[in-house]
Amino acid sequence: MAPTTPFPSLLSAPIELAGDWGHMLPRSADQVVERTRHACLDGVRLLSDGQPTRLRVDEHTSGQPAIWLHPDGGSMAWIIVDIGERDWSKLAYQFGHELGHVMANSWQADAKPAPPCQWLEEALVEALSLRGLGRLAKDWKESPPFAGDNAFGDAIAAYRDNIVRGYAALADSQGLSRDPAAWFADHRSEIEIPGLNPFAQAISQTILTEYEAAPDCVEALGALNRWPGRTGVPIAEYLNRWEASCAELQASPRLPVRLRELLHIA
Numbered sequence: 011m012a013p014t015t016p017f018p019s020l021l022s023a024p025i026e027l028a029g030d031w032g033h034m035l036p037r038s039a040d041q042v043v044e045r046t047r048h049a050c051l052d053g054v055r056l057l058s059d060g061q062p063t064r065l066r067v068d069e070h071t072s073g074q075p076a077i078w079l080h081p082d083g084g085s086m087a088w089i090i091v092d093i094g095e096r097d098w099s100k101l102a103y104q105f106g107h108e109l110g111h112v113m114a115n116s117w118q119a120d121a122k123p124a125p126p127c128q129w130l131e132e133a134l135v136e137a138l139s140l141r142g143l144g145r146l147a148k149d150w151k152e153s154p155p156f157a158g159d160n161a162f163g164d165a166i167a168a169y170r171d172n173i174v175r176g177y178a179a180l181a182d183s184q185g186l187s188r189d190p191a192a193w194f195a196d197h198r199s200e201i202e203i204p205g206l207n208p209f210a211q212a213i214s215q216t217i218l219t220e221y222e223a224a225p226d227c228v229e230a231l232g233a234l235n236r237w238p239g240r241t242g243v244p245i246a247e248y249l250n251r252w253e254a255s256c257a258e259l260q261a262s263p264r265l266p267v268r269l270r271e272l273l274h275i276a
Contacts, residue, residue: 019056020065020113021047023087029069032095039101041155043067046102049149050109050142053225057259058232060115062087067105069093075104077111079119087117098162099143099169106142110135114234121235124242128204130213130269131241134231136206137217141228143170177215186212191274202245220268227265230256246275 025047031039064086068078071092078088089108093100111117114131123131143166151163178187186193190213194201201209220227233255235241241248249266256263269275 020061020109021051021056023061023063023065025065025067027067027069029090030071031069034096038096038156039067039069042098042101043105045149045155046105046142046146047109049102049146050106050138051113052145055226055229055261056113056232057229057261058113058115058236059259060118060236061232062112062117065089065109065112067091075108077108077117077121079117079121081119083119087112099166102143102146102166103139103169103173106139107135110138110231113138113231115232116235116240121240123204124240125204126202127241127243127245127248129201129207129210130245130248131234132204132206133210133214133217134234134265136211136214137221138228138231140170140174140214140218141221143167174215174218177211180208180212181215184209184212186216190216190272194273216272217265217269220265224264226262227268229261230263230265233259233261245273249275 025040025043027039027043062085066086066088068088068090069092070090073090073092075092076090078090080088089105089112091101091104091108093104111131114135115121116123116131147163147167147170149163150166151160154160154162181187184193184197197209200207206214230252233252236255236258237251243251249270252266253263255261256266
């Protein structure tokens with residue numbers, strides 16, 4: 011019997027760099043991207059049946075980080091970043107966020123963002139990036155990719171902490187910290203605007219707390235968007251389909267169940 015070929019994994023898929031990386035030392039950006047991938051995904055069960063076989067990280071000199079939903083039917087996920095010269099913290103942050111979208115099955119041509127639940131996917135992958143930055147900072151300090159660069163681990167940690175503090179302040183000002191269900195009910199029309207809007211930013215800090223308290227929550231990202239309509243369905247249906255997808259992949263449903271409890275989604 012011929013050996014079975016395992017599903018490609020986001021941890022094993024080859025990464026290629028494209029675009030304008032300026033005067034960075036050869037292989038330096040590659041090492042940061044690879045370290046970030048491991049910081050985000052090490053120890054996570056990668057259960058999606060729709061993972062890409064290759065990753066491309068394309069540096070643009072302007073514009074927003076994004077997934078390019080190229081319509082060629084291929085199996086490569088194409089991530090666009092926009093960073094300054096050797097701005098490794100920003101590279102890790104942007105790459106970690108977009109890698110989260112890839113993990114959430116949002117890298118193929120039919121994965122166009124759609125309301126009303128795109129905000130939630132943005133919050134989920136933002137929290138993944140912040141979790142990865144924390145792990146990367148510790149790893150960099152202990153074993154830097156560049157000789158003698160241990161201290162830059164502190165710079166990564168400070169970059170992350172600044173973002174987390176900002177999101178915590180948003181959560182306080184919006185009322186999320188006091189009563190998540192009232193927060194969602196009172197601000198729903200603003201929350202369900204697509205993108206990493208201020209409400210999605212606020213709850214990403216809440217989701218980060220869940221990731222850190224129960225690391226198996228992270229694996230549920232691989233069960234996202236495996237249904238018709240993707241993020242274009244109402245949140246009650248979105249959470250129902252997500253839980254069913256977790257069951258199908260034998261992933262922990264802890265995260266969608268917890269979000270349903272926090273927001274009082276029937």
